[in-house]
């Protein structure tokens with residue numbers, strides 16, 4: 678006899694198998710497990726030491742840090758950039774790729790993560806919205822131009838003594854001001870949204886003809902991202918270890934981590950996928 682969880686798994690698998698397209702909505706729980714909190718605290722500590730901010734104030738989320746203390750800001754973001762480059766996407770991405778290949782219209786990714794790991798895992802670049810931008814693209818700190826440029830040429834060297842950038846501070850090719858990642862920060866009036874807006878337009882075109890859309894929401898903790906999922910119900914599969922509640926009118930919730938949830942669903946789906954792929 679099936680347990681309720683077994684029934685919910687079976688329902689979710691049935692949705693996946695019937696889907697014409699998958700909208701994959703990912704939050705920090707899907708990311709590579711890097712600790713943003715730890716980085717933020719270390720930057721706040723570094724800034725408090727040089728008197729730029731009040732001790733204990735966590736200012737990593739402010740674009741002002743790049744103006745006032747570019748070496749401290751780039752110390753944190755340079756380290757994060759290197760971590761994202763050096764980390765391979767976990768096996769949950771391969772599961773989502775397999776499901777993408779099995780759906781007639783494939784998938785579109787909507788992620789709040791800035792790590793570029795969906796691209797790294799082989800998802801098509803024109804099928805991804807990076808809602809908060811990307812650490813792999815740079816912009817002018819003054820937003821003097823809407824142009825972005827790739828961070829590929831940037832290999833930040835970090836001073837191990839204080840965690841700050843040791844080498845040359847990247848600059849805007851237009852005006853010579855400091856360059857910063859094209860990542861949307863708190864109260865960030867100078868974030869250049871053009872790249873993300875183009876991605877949104879592609880998503881809208883993809884969604885338009887979809888008849889049997891299934892949303893796979895993985896590790897999304899922020900309210901805005903969760904609402905985005907629910908707007909695309911009624912077949913939302915929510916995977917989150919704590920905030921898994923969802924109205925039955927909108928979808929099903931699974932109380933587990935991103936990778937475990939994807940593995941459980943994939944195991945239930947395995948016999949059908951072997952035939953389909």
Ligand SMILES: [Zn+2]
Pocket residue numbers: 817818819820821822849850851852853854
């Ligand atoms: Zn500039």
